Amino acid sequence: MFNSIVLVKQVPDTANISGKVMKDDGTVNRSKLPAIFNHEDKVALELALRIKETYGGKVTAITMGPPRASDILRECLYMGADAVYLISDRKFAGADTLATSYVLSEAIKKIGNYDFIFAGRQAIDGDTAQVGPQTAEKLNIPQVTYVEEIINCKKDRVTIRKKIEGGYEIVEAAYPVLLTIIKDAAESRPYKAKRIMAYKNAKSLTDLEGMTEGNSLLYTDKLVHEYQEKNLFIPTFTMDELKLDPERCGVKGSPTKVFKIESVVLGGGNHIKVEATKTGIGNLIDQLMADHIFG
């Protein structure tokens, strides 16, 4: 039996940025970007579920983010997660990777009882690949990054194939260990229709508060109880619940600051226009030959 905690993140779909999401001043209009489940985190969850299916155990998914991040926790339930937690507090806003890993490591300590921590190698909005290793450091456990395959789990050690520069390495890691997963490691499973039916109404506290707002017949406390009874309540960890040091959270706990943002002017520039015809391209090739680039 092996228990896993999977770190997942909701990210803006930066891969599909087109002209429509760029404002006139060249900055990105975030509200036009759909929020998605970071792909490599989904692959990480897939590997955790496979371990559970092969050896038994429990899979818990956690995310730190704004209340709407409960969307991807529902998706984790659709895939097969046994439990999910939303880690959310206004005081977490503006966290860099150091502050984020502090909060995540404390949430992991509160959940406890784990053999594996899984995470995607990196999230597509920052591409830093830092939160995984920083979380492992704070938990004082080893890590294996760029995991391509989990070969087998023995009682004391797990055998892993990981990517290294120009090749791969087979390593054996003792438990507990944090693994970061690359996208080629597995294909994540489709959501199960039965689980979608079962969990599409799973709600976090903020979700339920939204429902009671403007409806005097509903009381949040009562709803929470009701959803807990039905096993549809997504628990939220706040800063107070995790007994965190406010100096280490959010902007305060983040040593890195954004000093300046420059949007890039997207323009035509001063290039020479070449006709797409054979003659046009022929002339271009003549020019490149004269420049000793061709020939």
Add this chain to the structure above:
Amino acid sequence: MNKLSNEVWVFIEQRNGKPADVSFELLSKGHKLALNMGGVLKAVLIGDQVKGIAKETFSYGVDEAIVIEHPDLLAYKTMPYSRIMNQLVNEAQPRIVLFGATIIGRDLAPRVASNTKSGLTADCTDLKIDTIKYLGKEYKDLLLQIRPAFGGNIIATIITPDNPTQIATVREGVMEKHTSTAVKEIKITEIPFKPDPSDDLVRIIEQNVEESKINLKGAPIIVSGGYGLGTKENFKLIYDLAHTIGGEVAGSRAAVDAGFIPPERQVGQTGVTVRPKLYIAIGISGAIQHRAGMQESNKIIAINSDPDAPIFGVSHYGIVGDAAEVIPNFIEAYKQKLK
């Protein structure tokens, strides 16, 4: 706050006793940063019998090399390497530490930043020393860490204003490597290694490395395709053109994500930075993320069906048209000219 250090450190990465190119590139940059802040440049080497590499670093303007040697340190392992770096950084609190944004650097740097509670900025495309005002306070000789952000659609300048140590990673090929004319006396400081039971938590059973056949960095001509090609089938046209004109094949991040080409061939901030004689970008819109990796090419030809694509902004020649028509025309015209 205590007086800040004036030291710039570069972690020198080696694999099986071979130093990584990116480490020398970082030394070249680190030398400039140290000069600009009136500081000193130090190289940190961890491994087995790495003094030869340590000596090599002095051609790049290093003032002192810190060496930790032990047979157990032959191959990179997270636990002992991070333990050593944590201790060194915690004790000396260097002002700046630079790591290559390689698989090893991205494994090690975050652990060091976490342990020493330092700021860490990944994949910087430029680094500068400047005195700036931030929130009404003046900061002297701060490291400006410049990187494309948000999927490469904006350029952000990141600072670590209030911590003793500023850590950054840089991809291979981003900084230019050049030796220094002012080579100083070789000064190597050896620090003993004490093994620890935690070193054994992850054991290497087998290592398999192949010399990469792909050499984008050294290719004089690169033909690069993007998401605009639409299908893997259409992407074959990129290979056809590259084959005809004797170039290497590359692609944008979107092309890699779509599975058109393997990640080893990705050009851009999170891929390889190239400076070929000729770069042909086909079906690539030209997000900053991509431009960061190719805009210093000697000549750039952009082929795109969208006349407003940003890629034209960094191109010398632009062809507006459908790749499926332009590429066959290009191939035919080329064959005729070189008959």
